[in-house]
Amino acid sequence: MVAQRHLRHVGKDCLVAFYVNLCSVRARRVRPRQLVEVRVTKSHVMLHATVADHGGETLLVTHPRAAGRGVTTGDGSLPRPRRHDAPGSQAGSRSPRSRSVAGV
Incomplete structure (x- = not known):
């Protein structure tokens, strides 16, 4: 097996x-900004930790290689990241201009 690293x-x-693709990894296995090694074969993408865990393993996750560009690969059970909306655009909140003023 030939792999790019x-x-x-x-x-x-x-x-x-x-x-131009994104690969997901479980939050319990990594921390933000952690350096990981991506090993890519013709059919799979494997993410490895740069430091082995207590059992000596470095493999974090394996995904099939994405067929297109701009694809997020994962196991489907991971929650989608939440996007931060602009202030006042959240459900149930109203912008200052949309408030009704009594007596005007």
């Missing part, structure tokens, strides 16, 4: 960018 940082959302 690259070093990447884990994002705050537990995603690792590789070329």
